[in-house]
Amino acid sequence: MLVLTVALADVRSNNIHQLKQHLGSAQDTMTLVDEILEEAGFSKIAIEAVKSGKLHYGGSLDAASDKELSVKLAFHLKAELDGAKEIFLASPKKKEYDPTVESLGEFSIIVASNSCSS
């Protein structure tokens, strides 16, 4: 029983060591979510929301002029991302979040539901 316990402890210890080594090397080369979002102007609260798995959206980037409307969105996926470019370039998925326009009365802008394209 004692031998088994020690053996298990050894295995755990080795695994943790290997895990630490793995994480260590990963952290050396991989960027943190915080770093990317902070650089893009997301607030601490927004970053925490993204890290907890929620989609964050907010407006008011540092405006380029008083004629500007702006929005920023982010989400965190806890998995390796295959085909990252498809998120932005592939049709028809792209069409679902294409920030084109539609009437909003005084404030024209936004995501088109009544548009056609080439």
Place this chain on the structure above:
Amino acid sequence: MIAEDGGDGTLDDFSGIILTNEKVMEKLYRSASSHAGSDLNLAKDEIAMFKKCTTHEEVEHCLRQILLDRFRAYKAHGLAGIKPYVRGSKEFSTAEELKKQIQAGGKPPTRSAVFNKYVVEYPNNPPAGVEESFFWVNSIIDSKPTIALVHRVGMPHDGGYVYMERHFYLSRSHNCLQGFGAALPVEDGAVVLYLTRTSTDQVGGLGSTAKRAIGNKLMGSRMADNFERARAVLAAAVAEKEMDKLKL
């Protein structure tokens, strides 16, 4: 898609553009220069072209020609190729507005200096791996057809992908739109972000701050719905992949 072959495009690329609400649009374009409250985005020479039109068909043909000319000028010269819009006795420079949007808030959120430089200098010095496409979108805004010329450009970066979408011409309603996106690997997966800025005269002037706050909220809410759908699609794809691994 415009000029799918990577060339200079033809009028046929714009043949699908139809100006509905015919009477209103015909009047709007033909009287563009004398209509004080017109929200059309046209340069001086373009207004002159519309003045010569006598039928709705001619107005549509003229618009397609202008869109082709604007596409070709932008593709050849980038921001410098964008003609300014006439605003009464003044002009509005879309190119300057787009440059300001890039500079505002420091730098675009792509983490790629090469890409950020390229979108300013476009079409000069394209980086390796960059790909682009052009298309038009015809949306009905306030019951009026509104055509956007859109440039999408992206490239792989740091194990992920960076992207820019630029509406470098809008026939009316607002001035321009520019969005930057990135899908980048992080320590425990990936982060996807998108930041977009839209220039419109409709939120300027008196009460600008309040108008912008409301506008930002409306825009954010609608885009969030779409982005959430994208997130759900990706999350489902990941879950499916994990299930496949378990089956093995």
